[in-house]
Every structure is written in structure tokens, then in C-alpha cells.
Amino acid sequence: MRRGRGAAEAAVAGPGPRVPGRPSPPPPPPRPGEMEPVPGRRWQKVLYERQPFPDNYVDQRFLEELRKNVHARRYRYRAVVFQSGAVVQQLCSVCVFVVTWWYMDAGTLSPQELFAAALVSSLLGYILFDAVDGGAGRRESGRTRWADLKSTLVFTAFTYGFSPVLKTLTESISTDTIYAMSALMLLGHLIFFDYGANAAIVSSTLSLNMAIFASVCLASRLPRSLHAFVVVTFAMQIFALWPMLQKKLKAQTPRCYVGVTVLFALAALAGLATVSSVGAVLFASLLLAISCLCPYCLIRLQLLKDNIHGPWDEAEIKEDLSRFLM
């Protein structure tokens, strides 16, 4: 529900200034006797002049400045559904990761197979990443291929080196604790993920770190250190690299992005269905709710919006003051 709103807000170009939750109560209406104590003088809304009116006096013009729903936007259903794709993608990523881990834990998926698949998909994604915008993004960031290679080497070397430690890390801790911790961490990953909304809660660093923590926790339950190594690498790909590619796809080729999202969601569903059919049904309904029902609710509820603005609002600095800093 929350994700849907965030994405929907992101659908319009940036959120506007915040609407105050409760407007201040309007001042009491002037009593008839005090309407015009001095016929000759008009009331002025200033404090620096002495006027023959009581302090709480306001005249008829007060409510003229009342305005309603200044920042309310009208959303288009298609756009909101398109933006909710980011949430669907992330949910699917978590689902795919958990299903993969499940297979590894059960022994039906060998680490070599997973590693090969992950390697191939990473290479494909890497090529795609540059191909989508014709290398414009790379030129802008100024990141060399040598740096990419170095990062890759660091990932693999550290993960491989630490995988024996990872394997024995949580031996004495009960499996349920680990599951609970991983679930909590993955939930945190979903909550703090940067879906494009501009909110204080969003922290892509924390989100990624929580995902890595969860993957390390889960990897430590696997039977061998090679398993742990492959799972952590896979987690890195799916939680760090895959969202970067998605963002680029979404910006450059929206159509292709929709297709990829649908395919990915279907793949995740299929994977989940092999583990648990009830889970698959629930997950499918969740995805549908997020991508179809939540945007609909948002648009319907938008009609009920009733915000009033007026001179009683708090002052708000709208200008960019950074030029004064010089």
C-alpha cells in the first residue's frame, strides 16, 4: 500500500510542497456591534499602526483568500501503473533470491550452475547497461572499465576469502532466529529502497546493506562454503546491479522496461509456484494489488482530497537561497 503511494507520487514530476495536515482554525467572526466602530476608517491587516479595532478583529475580506487543493494533482491511471513497476520489480527480486536460496538449501540447484547463470546474466546486463544509452552514462560518470574490473575482483576475492568464515558464522544460532532476522532485514530492504519518491525515509545505502546482511545470514545456513560464496555473489547481483540496470532501462526505453518487468514477475511467480503453490497465489495477488488496485485507489481517493490554504498558513521559503551564500 505504502509502495503504491510512493510510486504514484513519483509519477508526477516531483512532489509539490507539503500540504499542512490541519489548517489553523479560522478566527472568530466579528460581532455585529463591532462591525464598523469608526465609519470613516477601513481596517488594515497590519500590526504597525494603531487602529480602532479589537485585536482579534477581521473583516469580510478574510475568507476571500481561502484556496482549496492547491497542490492536488490529477493522476493518469496508466502512468501510476507504470511507476508501480519499480515496487513490483523489487518484490520480485526478493522473491527470486529467496527461491534460489531455497533451491540451494534443498540441494536441487548446484552452486556451479547458479554461478554460471549469474555470470552469464551479469555479462549480458553489463553489455546492455552500456548499449541502452550508447555509453552516454558512462562518459558522464567518468568511470573506467578498469574500475569495474577492480570492483568485481574485490567482490569475488573478499566473498571467496570469507566464505569459510560465513559458513561457520551462525552455526550455534538457531535456524528460526536466522530466518526471522533475514525476513526482518529483507523487509527493511523493501521499506528503505529508493523507488524514486523523495522522502526522508529513503536510504539506498541502508537498504542495500540490509539486503547484504540478510544474504549473509541466509548463506551461513548453507551446507558448504562454495554455496555461501555463490549465494552472496548472487545477492550482490540481484540487489545492487539489477536495480541499476532497471533504472536505466526505465529512463531510456519504457516499453522494454514494462516487458522486462512482466517477464521478471512471471519468472518469480513460476519459481515460487514450484516451491509453494499457496505462496505463489498469495504473491500473485499481492503483485496485482500493488500494480492495479493501489493506483485505482489512489486516483479515487484523490477526489476526496480537501485541503484549504490561506493567509494563516505557515510561511514557506520557496526561493532558492543558495545565491546568498556566496
Next chain:
Amino acid sequence: MGRASGERRCREYCSSKIVAMVLKVFFPSCCSSAESGILIGRWISEQNSAVILAVVHFPFIPVQVKQYLSEVQRVTKVSVSVLGSWSNSKQEKEESLSEFLEDLGTIFSHEPWIQISKEGDSKFWSCSTLQKHCNNPKEEEIILVYYDQRKVMLSHLHPPLDTATSTDHKADDASKLSAIFDTVAKSKVLFMTDRYDDGPIKLTHWQSDGVEASIIVELMKQASVPACMLLTFLVSLVSGICRSRVLTFWPLSFLWSKLSTCEQLGHRLQHLQVISSNKKAQTQTQLMRKANIFVSLLIDVALGILLMSWLYRKNRIGHLADTLIPMADHVAEELQDLLQWLMGAPAGLKMNRALDQVLGRFFLYHIHLWISYIHLMSPFIEMILWYVGLSACLGLTVALCILSDIIALLTFHIYCFYVYGARLYCLKIYGLSSLWRLFRGKKWNVLRQRVDSCSYDLDQLFIGTLLFTILLFLLPTTALYYLVFTLLRLLVVIVQGLIHLLVDLIDSLPLYSIILRLCRSYRLAAGVKFRVLEQRDGKPLRLLMQINPLSYGSVVQTYRLPTYSCYPKDSWASLCKKLFLGELIYPWKHKGEKQD
């Protein structure tokens, strides 16, 4: 309680009288039976009081008296003058004598001229003043205060300790009193003249009982000069050896600074230097300090020799050595058991098995090394103890310090464990705290001393989180080892701390001052109290001044000898914080050193 309140009442009485400009005459009680003569003393004009020091008997030649007085004034630097006359008539009053006494006032001009006379059988003294240059001869009230000249001369007035908090009134009183005490103490030379000396002037004042009784003291004084010189030579020789280059290069000097015995010996050496110095003590405080050090040293050495005589009888050293080795063995075995317990699942805690095994084996190997070292040492232990026990003749404190050092050496393995555990734990805590900031996407800004948000690279995040997870899951194991060894270390530290408290107590207790307070309580005065002797209309009020001794608490507080050992500077809260963060704690001194 009652005495204190009485004193306060008297003081208040006096000070209130001073406001009304009462003339106070401090009269030495030993002169109350002196023959008639003139009064010599000091006039303190700002207090309107006269301190009488002696009585000069008739007959005398005024010029000689004046000469004598100027000589006294030169030596003592107290403005001594003739203050008045004194008549002690056993028979009925003679008119001529009183007239003569009044005439004396014209020879020795003093303003006011005090006339004190005592009738033969009456208890009441009459006292009057003569003011020649004053036009209004108003009747001034006079208070006669008797004081014990000897006690006042010998006593050392201590200003109230809480001068900052006390009112001006009280401080004022104290300064007035100290002026009187100073006057009496400074005119010590005046009292040196013997009763049997045939001088041109006959004086009455307090006198010592003579020098016959103190021949031994004189002999000791004579002997003390060469003894002090010899001592100085020896002390300078020893300190020269200690300061020589061979003993101060790096590892040895480090070793010396860690051994509490060396510290104690150095401290005692300083004390010896203070005692044997040829310079005369300038002030009362320095004198007391010297005496305190001397008595403390003497008692320390006496106790040490007592201990030694007990130790070397009936082969007690041998028994001690026989029990020491099994005890060390026993401690090592207990530690081994503890480690075995920790290597299992202690108290059902979830520990990381691999790390647990590694740490446990590491510590077990250490204990194994330790036991073999002890066994290597065991044949020599008795000999070492025998020689070390000889050092008890240097004082009980030295023996106690050696005991503390032996404990430190025998529990060296515990110290090692503690350091390993603390270092490991400290590393983890610091790593975790900084990685936790990374986990949240923050970092510590050193320049602004605050936590800032920071955007990290992907690889930094990955490695940081990986390490964070690993450290977090390994923390309980390390923390448990740290906790156990810290508790053991604290036990040892507490035992050593108690020993050092005892040593400090012996070192710092001002025994001489306490004995002085016990036997000659007037020597350390905290103030005075007045007792009313007689009060009758028309006659001067007569008071007896008695010295209030200093309380034992303030004696210890004032004359406490400084000690070398550094007390723990941090409070309990900071100690707990240090323990939590795994920083090494040294509550007393830096202890524990490598044997080889």
C-alpha cells in the same frame, strides 16, 4: 561540645568588647608571684592590647633597661618596650611606692601606662591605666588575661582550615590571636637567660628547668652532625648508582618503573635525603615534615625487622616456598578448567564454535607455557625468597611492595589473558561502531566531530557490511572471554590495591604529629578558650587563656605526607565505560612485566 561552645561564647565576648575598645592585658601566669617591678612587653595598638612578657625587678638603672630592651628588640625583631609597673605588696599598701611607680611612667613614656598591683591576701588585682596626654580621663574597662608562657611559646597556632568559607569575623579573630602567639614565640631569646645569671637586670618570666637534664640530647645533637653527613654520603652514593647509565637504558628503566618495590625504595631514598640534609628547617611545617618522615621511617623499619625476625625463625621461608609453588600450580589448573568450560557451551550461551576453539587453545597453550616456567623456577624459589626476605629490614612497606610484585609476577598469565581479551574486544567494539555507521550510510566527520551522511561506493558498502555481519556474530564469543578474564584481572588488582593502600597508609601517616597531639596537646593549637576566674564590679575581669588542641582529623589532614602512588583518576562511570569499550585499565600502577 561544651568546651567548643564555651570557647565560642568567650570569643564572642572578647570580640564584642574589642569593639568597645577594652584594654586587654595578657599577663603570664608565672609572673603572678614576682616581686614588684616594671612590665616589659609588646603593645599591639590596633587591638588595644598589651602582651606582657616579663617583669624587671627593682632595683635597676633605667638606661640599662633601655639598652637591654633595644638589644632584645634587635635579636627578636619584636618591638618590646616597658608597658607599665607591677607591684606585689605582701604587706599593706605603701603610699610612697605607688607614687614612685607612677613617677616611673614619666621615665619610660608609654601610652597608656599600665599599673597592675596585687594585694597580699586578696584574690583581686587592681589594674589601672594612666593616660597623660589624654584630656578626657574616662574610665576604660580592663580585662586581665592569664596565659601560660611556656605553652603559648611552644604551641603552633593553626589557622582554621576552612578560611574560605568562614566569615571575616572569624578570620579576623584568628589573625588577632596569631599576633599574640607570634609575639610570645618570637621572644624566645628573652626567656633564655637563666635565673642564676648575674646580669645587670633581674627578670621574672618562664624558664626552662635547666640544661642538666638534656645532656643526652646535647650528645645526640653532637653526634647527629657526622651521622647526617655519613647518611648523606651513602644516600648520594646509592642514588648515584641508581642514576648511572647502565641501569637507565631502555628495558631496565621500563622494568624499574613497573616494579612497585623500586618505586617504594626511591620514595624512601627521597625521605632519607630530606632527613639527612644539613639545611635547617625554615618553617614549622618543614620541621614537622622532617620529624614525621623520620618517625614514619623509624616505625616502618622497626615493623620490618619484627617481620623479618618472625620470618626467619623456624624455617618459615621454606614452608612459604613449599606452599607457593603448589598454589601457583593450583591457580593454573583452575584456569585450565575454566578454559575447558568456556570451550564447551558455557551457561548455554551461543558461541561461535570455531573461534571458541581457537581462543581456548591459544590460552591453554599459554597456561602450558606458564606451568613449565613455574616448574623450571621451583628449585630456586626458596633461595629467592630467602634473599628477598632480607629486604624486609628496609621497612615493612618495602616488604609489602615486594609481596605485591610477587603477586603480579605469579599472576602474569592472567594479565596476559586480560590484555589479549581486551585488545580483541576493543578491536571488535571499535570496528562494529564504525561499521554500524557505514551500515546506516553515515560516517564520522573528524573535522567537525560529528556524524555526517556519506555516499559510499558499492564495493565499500559490500565489504563493510560483510565485515559488520562477521564481527557482529563473533562478538559474543569474544565478549565472554573478555568478561571472564577481566573479572580475574580485577580480583588481582583489588588484592594489590589493598596492599598498596596499606603501604600508602604507613607512608603518609604523620606519626610524629599524632604522638605530639597525644602527649603535648598544646603544641598544636587550633585556637584558645577563656575561662572566667573572677568577676566583680569595680575590679578588672580576670580570664584564663587555655589552648584548644587541634583535632586528630585535622592533624592528619594538615601533616599528611605526600605519597608517590597515583590513585585512579577516573570515576566509577568512566571506569565502567572503559571496561565496556575494552580499554586497558591500570587502577594503581602499570603492572605486569615480561620475565625474560
